[in-house]
Amino acid sequence: MIGLTDFSRQWAEISKDVHAAVERVGSSAWYILGNEVTTFESALQPWFSASHTIGCASGLDALELSLRALNVRPGDRVLTTPLTAFATTLAILRVGAVPVFADVDEAGLLDLADAKQRVQETVRFVLPVHLYGHMVSPAALRAFAKDHHALVIEDAAQAIGAKREGELVGSVGQLTATSFYPTKNLGALGDAGAVTTNNAELAACVRRLRDYGQSAKYVHDELGLNSRLDELQAAILRTALLPRLQHATKRRVAIAQRYQRELNGHFAIVAPAVDCDSVWHLFPLLVQGDREVFRQHLSSMGVATGLHYPLLAYQQKAFTDVARTPHEPLARAERFARDQVSIPLHPWLTDDEVGQVVDACNTWRG
Numbered sequence: 001m002i003g004l005t006d007f008s009r010q011w012a013e014i015s016k017d018v019h020a021a022v023e024r025v026g027s028s029a030w031y032i033l034g035n036e037v038t039t040f041e042s043a044l045q046p047w048f049s050a051s052h053t054i055g056c057a058s059g060l061d062a063l064e065l066s067l068r069a070l071n072v073r074p075g076d077r078v079l080t081t082p083l084t085a086f087a088t089t090l091a092i093l094r095v096g097a098v099p100v101f102a103d104v105d106e107a108g109l110l111d112l113a114d115a116k117q118r119v120q121e122t123v124r125f126v127l128p129v130h131l132y133g134h135m136v137s138p139a140a141l142r143a144f145a146k147d148h149h150a151l152v153i154e155d156a157a158q159a160i161g162a163k164r165e166g167e168l169v170g171s172v173g174q175l176t177a178t179s180f181y182p183t184k185n186l187g188a189l190g191d192a193g194a195v196t197t198n199n200a201e202l203a204a205c206v207r208r209l210r211d212y213g214q215s216a217k218y219v220h221d222e223l224g225l226n227s228r229l230d231e232l233q234a235a236i237l238r239t240a241l242l243p244r245l246q247h248a249t250k251r252r253v254a255i256a257q258r259y260q261r262e263l264n265g266h267f268a269i270v271a272p273a274v275d276c277d278s279v280w281h282l283f284p285l286l287v288q289g290d291r292e293v294f295r296q297h298l299s300s301m302g303v304a305t306g307l308h309y310p311l312l313a314y315q316q317k318a319f320t321d322v323a324r325t326p327h328e329p330l331a332r333a334e335r336f337a338r339d340q341v342s343i344p345l346h347p348w349l350t351d352d353e354v355g356q357v358v359d360a361c362n363t364w365r366g
């Protein structure tokens, strides 16, 4: 079966470097918030348009830390997309704020033109998600934030290294949150995340908040979390995974380009805008016809598929407050939830396997 990712092949590639990283941390006799975390934070900088990087425990925490650093209060409204990992919405709910949903554009990203028309209430915060590795327009985001006097938190969990209009991800947000969950383009061997920002004060605030809100040892001026990044994960990320990210991203892009040239079945490719250098975290299709029949066809030909995402945030049972759901259906987001399918796209796919995926897709007749 050709899977959505292949951790066994990754392990074969990185195991020596991982063992060396473990040895380095073990023999340093320093396991929490030491040199490895600091050095990894610096090494990440070329991948985001920001001068400060703060490691933390997960992408969810990176979002919560960012919202808290901007002093988002209970009841504050946060404009966001319903088509995302649930963590995006969960972070908003965890700080007591209210998610306000707008529809998505043809690339599956928060549609700021739709938001402008649909959203009548004041929104002081915007949380766009650079979904699938495709990036929301920095110019559009900047213009929206200016018009609405809003602050921006970017969710870049799927878009490390993405560019649009010549700008690297993280250029607009006061803060940008990312995740190193194992399946992400830069995936740890466990949970990890980071926040980036160009603002030194916000960076210092996130550093306090990730460590119980400590301003000095045993001094707590605010209530924080335990969201520290382990030395072990930082060491593994920096010397086993980060040095391979550029090559892996190029491989993702090359496979995505081949898919775009060769796929021609009863589906549409969810492509990024022409001015966007996507990092292709996923390869999303919108299927015409019965999605489950398409998935069964691919499965019978040895190709795994995924759904990103089958339920919109406001369709989740955990999200019970009907008052917060949109008054009118978000037609495009609902089409994605109904018809989207992800086919395998990861750096360890061989050219033969890419060909098999193409054959499987193109032999489906709807």
Ligand SMILES: *Cc1c(COP(=O)(O)O)cnc(C)c1O
Residues within 6 Å of the ligand: 058, 059, 060, 061, 084, 085, 087, 088, 129, 155, 157, 158, 178, 179, 180, 181, 191, 192, 193
């Ligand atoms: C993975 C992901 C998150 C959450 O990251 P975790 O590290 O799993 O907490 C948030 N937003 C998006 C868009 C994601 O893909």
